[in-house]
Amino acid sequence: MTMTRVKGAEALPLNRILDGDCIEVMNSLPAESIDLIFADPPYNLQLRGTLHRPDNSLVDAVDDDWDQFSSFAAYDAFTRDWLSAARRLLKPQGAIWVIGSYHNIFRVGAALQNQGFWILNDVVWRKSNPMPNFRGKRLTNAHETMIWASKSEGGKYTFNYEALKALNEGVQMRSDWVLPICSGHERLKDEKGDKAHPTQKPESLLHRVLVGTTNPGDVVLDPFFGTGTTGAVAKMLGREYIGIEREESYRRVAEKRLAKVRKFDREALEVSASKRAEPRVPFGQLIERGMLRPGEELYSANRRFKARLRADGTLVGADVKGSIHQVGAHYEGAPSCNGWTYWCFRRDGQLVSIDVLRQQIRAEMQG
């Protein structure tokens, strides 16, 4: 448990579960102090009556007090208020995730847009083992929807593209995620052996969210903490968490759960980094270091074009002068060109990409 000071005198209560109404508690925290918010608000399910399975057993529906709203207008007002408090807490480069079902997600999404959040993706959690539709009156409700939004249009945000790509066996992560619902030993029970929370989310879902859109050390807030899935996964992944939960029974289960969670090793938390995170190497260094000689000719990888190197690192082609990027773009008639991967030099009769030389320099810089 840590207290951190942010922007003045106010303290940020890290790795704790705060007791109280989420709006009031959020308003007591310092502005622009949170990197990511994950929110699983009440879905406003509007269930009518009870539901039985074909064998006449009773379906244990979500009918808790906290999911009751008198009207769409009441739900909208509630949504506006907590989103507004959440937005105040986010750093300018922060982001938010909200999960919901068709009962509430359209209202939540519209409210997000109305408040100036900028939707980055909607993500479908496709449940591999949903509850069937027992009456056969509709389609099996087999998914939930998450919205990922930055604080504002044009706002920066964290996206670990390569890490998610690695999680997905080398192809881009898509907006539909196939994951099982929370069951088995992961599903927390209360003292009587009943499920401790009606809508406990699987840790796999939070794992993907936090690996993809936070970095180690980031502060993650969950204003509807429940039994603490967000906190548990944040702790495993070396992120700081703040939970808000007003139900004492949920807090008790979550505290017990979090005490048992261990953080993964530091090395295991490192993920595949994007190339942009690597140090920039000016092309001129290859000449300064004697890896390439002024006067030497470079060739396009497709062997169709060549250009001559000058001492200042610019290229001279048949009818064009400029940087490796500019000359490549000119030859290809393209709006832009990555000169590092476009140009090759000749060694022992072979064409070798100049990017190999950049990688050598980067390796030296690390060692």
Next chain:
Amino acid sequence: MTMTRVKGAEALPLNRILDGDCIEVMNSLPAESIDLIFADPPYNLQLRGTLHRPDNSLVDAVDDDWDQFSSFAAYDAFTRDWLSAARRLLKPQGAIWVIGSYHNIFRVGAALQNQGFWILNDVVWRKSNPMPNFRGKRLTNAHETMIWASKSEGGKYTFNYEALKALNEGVQMRSDWVLPICSGHERLKDEKGDKAHPTQKPESLLHRVLVGTTNPGDVVLDPFFGTGTTGAVAKMLGREYIGIEREESYRRVAEKRLAKVRKFDREALEVSASKRAEPRVPFGQLIERGMLRPGEELYSANRRFKARLRADGTLVGADVKGSIHQVGAHYEGAPSCNGWTYWCFRRDGQLVSIDVLRQQIRAEMQG
């Protein structure tokens, strides 16, 4: 082409494409005369600049005039107006489908609820072949959302449970549908050979909608008819259609298309709808799902090599990082390697193949 009299003197122009603004045209039709509305309204994409693929080719974006709105408020007003006109046309036991993306669907969903429609399901169209995210800045936008709603709470509606179950190989149809985008021969071209419409929907999608939620002889209205996919599938399936489209070029293509459609010519549709790929299990899921732990060591089946797991599903060995396949290939000096059969984990002192875990996941996905 048929004219049918409904509730008094007004005539219903069946199996025709009506020219004009959809709101005005809908207001000219008799109330409570339509069984099902399928609507594919403008998405209000709000694209900023141009986008190039990594090979520098230009992405042909949807930048048509009909998709331009000055603000969310303007889009909301448009949505309210056409939904209100649509609702008047629906029989009490009628229903509506609306398709959209995260740009507009939350606003459409909230408007539907505000007008008294009752959402029955939201359905996710998971595209088997979406366009990638070329810049690696977000998740691949791989789905669109459809909302299916009855005219009002408690309203009756048509749902052919057994027909959809049969389409789904004997198990309940779920709320996520995997279907390819419209391409190849199905994609209509104009006189110049360019795509006739930027957002033509696949017939497989409409096939499932109309089989599931209409009966033969029902009247289906599409107020944003475009090149007439709704009409074409309705005609094939023996439903009556009414299309509204204000762009002359789209109407021309649709007329030509519809003239060629024959009723009950379903064979081609069944083929595209039943195409289903073997589920691929990304290795990263074993970590997300807690079956393996970041920091844990994996061993080659021959026990000669080991490597440590990271949170994004990559392996770190003595002098190599990468996927299970890459690191295995590196250790064996082989051009490639099936990491699933190469690597083992330790449980109770025994080495167990990671492929056992994949088989567990596959079994869950089927059941």
Next chain:
DNA sequence: ACTTATAGTGAATCATCAT
């Protein structure tokens, strides 16, 4: 005829840093 290589394309809110 058959296989392999190359080109094209799809509802997309698709960059960042130094000056």
Next chain:
DNA sequence: TATGATGATTCACTATAAG
């Protein structure tokens, strides 16, 4: 804040050309 330079980035599928 605006401008210019740097340089990072793609999956599944279809159609056509080449071998």
